[in-house]
Amino acid sequence: MKIEIDKYSGFCFGVINAIAKAEKLLKENIPLYCLGDLVHNNLEMDRLQKIGLQTIQYEEFKKMKNAIVLIRAHGEPPETYEIAKKNNITLIDATCPVVLRLQKKIKKTYTENNETQIVIFGKKGHAEVNGLVGQTYGNALVINSIDDLDKLDFNKPIAIFSQTTQSPHKYDEIVSELKKRMTAYGTIEKLECINSICNQVSLRDKELKNFAQKHDVIIFVSGKQSSNGKALFEVCKSVNPQSYFISEASEIQFEWFNNASSVGICGATSTPMWLMKNIAEYIESHTK
Numbered sequence: 001m002k003i004e005i006d007k008y009s010g011f012c013f014g015v016i017n018a019i020a021k022a023e024k025l026l027k028e029n030i031p032l033y034c035l036g037d038l039v040h041n042n043l044e045m046d047r048l049q050k051i052g053l054q055t056i057q058y059e060e061f062k063k064m065k066n067a068i069v070l071i072r073a074h075g076e077p078p079e080t081y082e083i084a085k086k087n088n089i090t091l092i093d094a095t096c097p098v099v100l101r102l103q104k105k106i107k108k109t110y111t112e113n114n115e116t117q118i119v120i121f122g123k124k125g126h127a128e129v130n131g132l133v134g135q136t137y138g139n140a141l142v143i144n145s146i147d148d149l150d151k152l153d154f155n156k157p158i159a160i161f162s163q164t165t166q167s168p169h170k171y172d173e174i175v176s177e178l179k180k181r182m183t184a185y186g187t188i189e190k191l192e193c194i195n196s197i198c199n200q201v202s203l204r205d206k207e208l209k210n211f212a213q214k215h216d217v218i219i220f221v222s223g224k225q226s227s228n229g230k231a232l233f234e235v236c237k238s239v240n241p242q243s244y245f246i247s248e249a250s251e252i253q254f255e256w257f258n259n260a261s262s263v264g265i266c267g268a269t270s271t272p273m274w275l276m277k278n279i280a281e282y283i284e285s286h287t288k
């Protein structure tokens with residue numbers, strides 16, 4: 001059975017940069033805390049913890065003083081920077097430049113147009129989304145489905161953005177319904193659509209479709225809590241019904257490979273390449 005790892009899968013540059021920053025400081029034996037999981041992958045988190053990274057949650061962060069804390073690629077709301085300043089915490093800011101640009105754009109739109117409803121297509125409570133909502137002092141509305149559009153006032157101006165890792169297909173569906181409704185209200189000229197899905201995600205979407213079609217079985221590797229993982233797995237499933245979502249090798253069921261002559265292994269922007277390689281070796285050694 002042929003086994004291929006998708007060369008386009010694995011960490012995006014935002015995650016690579018955040019991990020490199022952490023590893024550099026840890027190598028110098030600098031005690032380093034990270035606010036929330038640096039990457040949505042438990043096995044990579046175990047590896048980072050073993051080399052000294054300590055993950056803290058917000059409650060702990062608020063009480064900390066005189067420490068060094070890493071901000072992950074997802075970014076943070078302004079409140080986090082204010083707390084750090086007050087408590088003499090040194091921030092190592094690994095916010096991805098793409099997320100940073102989006103935060104600035106949302107802030108600008110919000111401050112320059114106080115009538116405009118700021119809408120973010122994303123997952124409520126997700127760290128990146130919290131950072132985006134924070135740019136509007138909590139006033140942006142987070143939506144995740146067409147049904148959520150009922151919460152909007154179509155008479156007022158609307159600016160719709162997206163969390164960087166959402167599905168481009170779902171975003172297009174929501175925007176097209178939003179356009180329909182605003183056209184019916186006669187307010188379409190008050191709509192601004194800013195497709196802020198990261199290229200690393202939207203390009204992968206297309207590449208992954210080709211990859212998933214090429215193989216009999218697809219093993220998609222991702223942490224269960226990764227938004228990008230869920231979105232990219234749906235892409236695989238839509239073109240190859242023999243697609244399976246796993247987080248680690250022990251979840252593999254070998255009957256999935258009955259009658260298969262090729263297996264493709266791929267993953268999310270938070271899936272380490274070393275993990276996909278381990279899984280390829282595991283499948284190979286058990287199917288010989």
Ligand code: SF4
Nearest residue numbers: 012014096098164198
């Ligand atoms: S998916 Fe894109 S925006 Fe998000 S961290 Fe990775 S590179 Fe940055």
